[in-house]
Amino acid sequence: MKKNQSQEEFIKGIWRDNPVFVQVLGMCPMLAVTNSAINAIAMGMATFFVLVGSSFLVSTFRHVIPKQVRISCFIIIIATFVTIADYTLLALVPAVHKELGAFIPLIVANCLILGRQEAFASRYPTKLAVMDAMGMASGFLLALLSLGSIREILGDGALFGINLFGENFEPWVIMILPPGGFLTLGVILLFFNWFKLKKDEFLEDVAAAERGGN
């Protein structure tokens, strides 16, 4: 039972409650750094680290943190992890760090992270909280990666810096510029809406058929 529940928490973050496509959270880093797949992965990994780390700490200390000042406590915990991630990236991959620039410290302001602390980590035991954080962060990473890949392929004709189409491809430059981020995410959300609409229609049809049968 317990194992099933933690698996459940992990999987819901990836698909059913995907933080970007379904809950529309964490948009700022989402759009700002996804102009290439490498940047998207670096951002996703940093967010993964911060979210899992702070969920672990918050849920471990959930009985100690006073209710009135919980938000400030969460933010200070998150900011600590973000500072660690910032300095680690600077030491390990200075080129990527330079490209992401101010958006690494801005992970603090990602509403996804604070939202998970408030909605989940501060209420559930450590193990479940960590699973939930890992699921959400993986969902976020996947979303970043898909958006980053689409934009890099269309806007640069390449993926992870490897040229895909050869000389004759005319890059669609707008896709790696800011408007491309808005448009790509808009179109992906459109697809998700369509998927949901179809599913609702299908469920209605099934219900109608059942009523007719009775």
Next chain:
Amino acid sequence: MDNLLWIFISALLVNNFVLTYFLGLCPFLGVSNSLETSARLGLATTFVMLVTAVCAWVLNTYVLIHAPYLRLICFIVVIASTVQFIEMLIKKLSPALFRAMGIFLPLITTNCAILGLAIFATNRGYGFWEGIVYALGAGIGFTLALVLLAGLREESELSNIPKLIKGTAMNLIIAGILSMAFMGFAGLFSST
């Protein structure tokens, strides 16, 4: 003087916080359904940005030269508490002003545009007046983007739009087109 003007226009149009840096998207997409609310939110954000610029300058000049790794935590804590303090002050001194932007103040503090402003101003090494002008430009630019989107959304409420595209998807596509329009301003400073 020229330099200050350049910073102002750059933050207002060319590097608009919302449409070029993607900062402050949550209120941008969440609150922009009525013109009046977005204008008030924009006013409050501009105000908080000015406070932030002053706080960031004080911290950078007097505190953080001794401990640069505390930058992020310091920014968040100091900005949040200063805004809270000013909120109480406004409530006492000017109830009318408080009604106009009061409820937004605590919300805005956790907005990434505010923190982004502090971090960008630090990274570029802006002094006191440069910081203030930068905050003013960024705040007005934020208000401009918000009001533009709110106007478009109010119009679109009245027109016949497929059910499929309604909601966030349409807002994002509108924002994309707005962002494309703002790219036209990039040519303003081609010589510098």
